[in-house]
Amino acid sequence: MKKKRPSLQDVANQVGVTKMTISRYLRDTSQVSTALRSKIAIALDKLGYIPNRAPEILSNATSKAIGVLLPSLTNQVFAEVLRGIESVTDSHGYQTMLAHYGYSSEREEFRLASLLSYNIDGLILSERLHTERTLKMIEVAGIPVVEIMDSSSPCIDLAVGFNNHDAAYQITKEILKSGHSKPVYLGARHDERTIIRLQGYEQAMREFGLEPRNICTDRPSSYSLGCELLKEALRRYPDTDSIFCTNDDIAIGAAFECQRQKLRIPNDMAIAGFHGHDIGQSMEPKLTSVLTPREEIGKVAAQRLLARLRGETVTPKILDLGFTLLYGDSI
Known part of the structure; x- marks a missing residue:
């Protein structure tokens, strides 16, 4: 059962002033004397007073x-x-x-x-x-x-x-310029930003005369999903030599899977992530990624x-x- 909260009147009684004085203090502490401020603050703390914003909201005032x-x-x-x-x-x-x-x-x-x-x-x-x-x-x-x-x-x-499109486009070009010609895009959630990054990846691939390839799912991102998506990429495209992942979680999960399969990074499998999380910058080898603000x-x-x-x-x-x-x- 919900307990009765201390009211403005309870605070006023504690301090020995009117309820209006407490209300003025709560709106702007400078509206009461310096001596009273300390007494009111102590009473509010002692009673555990919780302001009631309902009247203010119902009167169409700003809710802050x-x-x-x-x-x-x-x-x-x-x-x-x-x-x-x-x-x-x-x-x-x-x-x-x-x-x-x-x-x-x-x-x-x-x-x-x-x-x-x-x-x-x-x-x-x-x-x-x-x-x-x-x-x-x-x-x-x-x-x-x-x-x-x-x-x-x-x-x-x-x-x-x-610009998610430009970020994906730029990092895909870095993968391709490093000598890897079979990159696959790994995506999750199928949200708008994942799709935009896929489009940036596809533009870079076509500019290099390559056919885009992707493994995407509507499942939420995780390290374990990164493992699964890399395995699926290798099953569907056995010549995959690199991956661009829609976020660092998937990229790091894929890196774990590379370790399990004894694939050397970046020699056998290059990996790029997205967002530049600290964990990717702490792993070995350090993850190439897009740092977002x-x-x-x-x-x-x-x-x-x-x-x-x-x-x-x-x-x-x-x-x-x-x-x-x-x-x-x-x-």
Whole structure:
């Protein structure tokens, strides 16, 4: 059974002031005397007071909350994005309301409806493909929206990211220039970014006069999936001499499988990943990968969203933060 929370009146009684004085303190501590601030802070701490935001939300005042929709809570990429977001929102007095939708546009729609019911002030989305109802709800809500992780697809309002197509194109060219002519693309989830990277890989292959080959699945990424995808690539394309993986998890799993099969990296099998995680830079041989600015994307997305909430004009609509090729020893 839910316990009764301490009220403003309880705090006021503890300090010996009116409820209005406590309310003024909670809105802005400078509105009460210095002597009272200390007494109120002690009372709030002693009683374990939890502010009730419901009246403020119901009155259509700002909720001081930002909705954040992420496709995965276990993926290190989005953990770093969230860290960047909260480094900005925390310092500006905003709370993040987090929802997870598992790469499902239908579940994203459901989670968004829930977030909007709390009268959030703004929204950060991780995808560009949404259901019609999701787009309609965003239109009706009339709040600023920032979409992240890509800088080439059209956006609803604002976007912050990098060019997934160009990153995949560039690293595939590095594989081919290193002398490996039979690279296979390994992908997971079948989400938009995985498909865009596949297209970048395919462009590079065709420019070199080679036929693109891929092994893709809708299963979530993991080290074990990387092992399985490499085995499938070798079964389907026995002459495979290199792989480009949609993320580092798959690349590292594939590297483990190479060790099991006594395949030398990069002599027998070159491997390139994506995102430049620390584990790939700590393995031997060091993983060649694409370093993406995940935390910076979160920071900039939050900064742009808060600027819009202040009524500022934010340009350009789509901001490309770029990427860096990490030259390891795996190709």
